[in-house]
Amino acid sequence: MRVSLPMYPLDDRASHTYWCWLRDRLVSAGLGQEHELPLQLAAPGDYFSHWQQPDLLLSQTCGYPLVTLLQGQVQLVGVFHYHVAGCEHGDYHSDIVVRHDDSRQTLAQFRGTRVACNEPHSQSGYHALRTTIAPLSDGTPFFSQLRFSGSHHASARQVAAGEADIAALDCVSAALLRQRDPATFSRLRLLQRTAPTPGLPLITSQRTAPAQLAALQGLLADSMQEPTLAAALATMGILGFSRRQLADYQCIRQQAERHAGIVLAA
CATH class of the missing domain: 3.40.190.10 (Periplasmic binding protein-like II)
Structure with missing residues (x-):
């Protein structure tokens, strides 16, 4: 088995x-x-x-x-x-993260920037982000570049290193990874959370x-x-x-x- x-x-x-x-x-x-x-x-x-x-x-x-x-x-x-906040009863959400020193404060301000996603079948890293930007969409691509990183950890590292500007991370993954890799996560901040699922x-x-x-x-x-x-x-x-x-x-x-x-x- x-x-x-x-x-x-x-x-x-x-x-x-x-x-x-x-x-x-x-x-x-x-x-x-x-x-x-x-x-x-x-x-x-x-x-x-x-x-x-x-x-x-x-x-x-x-x-x-x-x-x-x-x-x-x-x-x-x-x-x-x-x-993890919001996950106490079996739901979860994504943390949309950006670099700590990025001055933009709203998701709309990240139009035309580079986004990192773990993979295209991920609810937290891809589909939740697509749902979140839907009200901001005007029928054209929202971001200038999409990089599939292979994992939430890799997405976080790409944003922290300046290789991407924004990413959506499973909030539980983010909480656990923050303990393992505080150096990377110290360079990131939460922009907003997606709706729970x-x-x-x-x-x-x-x-x-x-x-x-x-x-x-x-x-x-x-x-x-x-x-x-x-x-x-x-x-x-x-x-x-x-x-x-x-x-x-x-x-x-x-x-x-x-x-x-x-x-x-x-």
């Missing part, structure tokens, strides 16, 4: 502690034999291939792929809540049986109350877990379709 939590820059020791606890409970609950469950969380190089595997037991993806590229291939397990979904294979899915959801909920995991969860920034409905995420697809004509850059 495949298991991963690949979307956020989690502390290795904390995430391993969490997975060891969950693995033991999965075996006890009959959701997998010891030889079937990995000893370590996977670090997939190709996320989409990993998420589409029929033996995927648990992973985390982005809301946009969930309702587009992965639709009909995975099941929604639920969502973690995070110790449901947080990054936890998923399992379409082949996971209903009883297995329910048991997995129950264990994830139980883990939030486990005293021995309190330190690991705090380090990972995780506050809670809740089940969500796939319908909750349809707003992401609808926004993307509504603003499909908005061009970030030529």
Whole structure:
């Protein structure tokens, strides 16, 4: 079985502690034999291939792929809540960041500048930004240049280094990265936040049986109350877990379709 939590820059020791606890409970609950469950969380190089595997037991993806590229291939397990403002109940947003010494104060003033995005299937790095600039769009490209950086961390570094002027970062990623790379984030400031959407979904294979899915959801909920995991969860920034409905995420697809004509850059 495949298991991963690949979307956020989690502390290795904390995430391993969490997975060891969950693995033991999965075996006890009959959701997998010891030889079937990995000893370590996977670090997939190709996320989409990993998420589409029929033996995927648990992973985390982005809301946009969930309702587009992965639709009909995975099941929604639920969502973690995070110790970040606005994320306490399972939603999240993007932080639109610029250099600290940039004097412009509004998004409209960044028309014609260079934008960094992590990748085109990202809700937080691409689609949320496109939705946010929609009221400012006049049918022409808003930015002069779009650079796909490959990650939120790389986008932050490009803005800090002056290689781009603005970027939208998943707010949870930004909070965790700020602890790891304070030098980069000390050169950035928050311009504004995007509207909230449901947080990054936890998923399992379409082949996971209903009883297995329910048991997995129950264990994830139980883990939030486990005293021995309190330190690991705090380090990972995780506050809670809740089940969500796939319908909750349809707003992401609808926004993307509504603003499909908005061009970030030529």
